[in-house]
Amino acid sequence: MSAATATKTAIPPSGGGLSRESHPLAGTGTLLRFNLRRDRVRLPVWIGALFLGTLSTLSSTVSQYPEAEDRRSAAGSLDSPAGLAMTGPGHYLDDYNYGSMLSHQMLGFMAVLVGLMSVLIVARHTRTEEETGRAELVRATVVGRHAHLTAALVTAALANLALGLLIAVGVGGQGTEGVNWGGSLLYGAVHTMAGLVFAAVAAITVQISQYARGASGMALAVIGVAYALRAAGDVGNGVLSWLSPIGWAQRTYPYVDDRWWPVLLGLALAAVATVVAYRLSTLRDVGGSLRATRLGSPVASAALTRPIGFALRLHRGMLAGFGAGLLLMGVMYGSILGDAEEMIEDVDELREAVEKIGGATIAESFASTVMIVIAVVAAVYVVMATLRPQSEETAGRAEPLLATGLSRTCWVASHLAVAMGGGVAILFLTGLGFGISGAVATGDGGLFLDLLIAPLAYAPALWVTAGITVTLFGWLPRITAVAWIVPVYAFLVGYLGQILDFPDWLNNLSPFGHVAKLPAEAMEWTPALILTALAAALVALGLAGFRRRDLETK
Structure with a gap:
């Protein structure tokens, strides 16, 4: 029997139709x-x-x-x-x-x-x-x-x-x-x-x-x-x-x-x-x-040869987007400060929440109430930016970088620096838009500086958010989505909780609940320093965990 008899010719699908493949x-x-x-x-x-x-x-x-x-x-x-x-x-x-x-x-x-x-x-x-x-x-x-x-x-x-x-x-x-x-x-x-x-x-x-x-x-x-x-x-x-x-x-x-x-x-x-x-x-x-x-430059700039410069290059698009968005949000909120008293006078719960904060004027108290919304949006950026190293690791881009002389700590810390510093930068931009439009809407030029500084009081809370996120990334990378609970919970108890009169202890469970409500209240430095110390401890804990666990490889 010849070898040719053992070979069968593939028969194309009949009717000229497409095969499943x-x-x-x-x-x-x-x-x-x-x-x-x-x-x-x-x-x-x-x-x-x-x-x-x-x-x-x-x-x-x-x-x-x-x-x-x-x-x-x-x-x-x-x-x-x-x-x-x-x-x-x-x-x-x-x-x-x-x-x-x-x-x-x-x-x-x-x-x-x-x-x-x-x-x-x-x-x-x-x-x-x-x-x-x-x-x-x-x-x-x-x-x-x-x-x-x-x-x-x-x-x-x-x-x-x-x-x-x-x-x-x-x-x-x-x-x-x-x-x-x-x-x-x-x-x-x-x-x-x-x-x-x-x-x-x-x-x-x-x-x-x-x-x-x-x-x-x-x-x-x-x-x-x-x-x-x-x-x-x-x-x-x-x-x-x-x-x-x-x-x-x-x-x-x-x-x-x-x-x-x-x-x-x-x-x-x-x-x-x-x-x-x-x-x-x-x-x-x-x-x-x-x-x-x-096409990029054939020669890398001096900044790209350093971890912080390279991290900033990776984050710049998202940072610019959040910065522009929060700047517009600040302008929008500031533009309604002049109508704040009229808007809330018939809404009992919101008026009571504003009155509970206090402040020299209704505009200042209302600004303090909505400031938590700005801080929560900034926290969303911080969580996304802090999780960028995980995306790099999952995509297989971290492995060749860490195969060089770049240490794990330095690599993650560069992304953290951009996330935490970027969070402060977008808070400043929000305050800038808030201050300019708020001063124009109310006719009170002195309100500009107060509204410019007020969002920055939430910087330590943002740093704690970054610390929690990097701790999860370092020790429990499979459940880093848990970090999203921090901004969501802050919004529920910090903003809606004021309107719906939630118990104070619920707000105290959030890092944002320990921030002074500027500009209606005076700045409290002790909680800010404690939050900063807690953030530093969480960052150190997260970096230690990342040094000890296995890297996801491709």
Whole structure:
């Protein structure tokens, strides 16, 4: 028998159809199940937090405004440019029942959070996979070129559908006056629509940037622009609000007019953006991007040859983004100081929280109340920046660096220095914007220096946040996500706790709870020094842990 008889010729698929190997969506189901498996903790936490936050807000609204007169007073206090910019269009104020109050005060804020969740999901399951090299390995198997993007978008869609359904059922089932089932279904659908729009935006940005952080940053910038257009349109030219999907979400008017057609407009935008994303994905290679990487100098600058200079180069994009964002936040908060007394006079809980702080003027007390929000956003930057060494380690870029004469301590300490110093820098920028706009809004030039310095009082609390994060990175790198509890808890007990009158001991568990509430209070140096010492101890502990554990290698 000849050897030729042992060989069989491969038979191509009949009918001219595509084989499973060549189908662009091959393996999508498997990747989807894998994504859901990886996010089995993240997604329930996100969805649960947004759902419970909505229900608690509705419950708080009912308890704070039991009478129709109370709700009319609240509507009057928000019927100002500053109030509308922070909430939503004035049409909600025409019939300020519990449902319209919830939509007016929460939809814009929730759209930002849902957008953030969607952006992170898409970036995590697309660009991060390519950046780490895992996508290339997976694509070498029976996986189509569009499978990763499709699985990521479906994961985001399922998360947003679950959130929208939970909110609709949860809010509608409360039996609250003015909260009917028709409005609740629309209210939940609006959340899903906003999430789908920003997931599609992220699907485009991951094609443009070669790095997950850059892609997420561009998508978050789009969310910021959408929110700014919405605020500007609600205060002045209403056309601007129609340029923003957040404006579309608010103009569905749940519990007022119950318009469904803006939801269809958002879904159409999401569909178009998704088609664009798929088209753009065909124009690049796996691991590449549409934006060409700029050629660097053939000779490194003196700063890049030093650990601190190299770390600053890696962090500069995120630092600049947070700095610009917090500068604008400071300007926004400062611009409403002149209307602070009018805004809070009919909101008993907020007025009592402000009065509890004290201070020479309502403007100073109100500034002290919102200062915690600024500090929490700065803490988000600090956590992200402190975790940058973990990203470098996971991606395999730390190993070749540490194979040289660079010590582990020096490498992590350089990133820590940028994180902690950068946190102080963005606090200063916030104070600068706050001080300038606040002084102009109130006509009190002496307020400028007070508002410039006030955010800096939170620097020791930021350093403690960095210390906790680096301790987790050094000793327990698998659970570094626990570090996010620090800013989230600080916001819940530091800001909402003041309004909802939480016990003082809850606030004392947060490092931010021991900071003097400038400019209404005098600076207290003893807690600041203790927090600084605690931060130094935590940093030393984290560095010691990193020196002792094994490095993740590729």
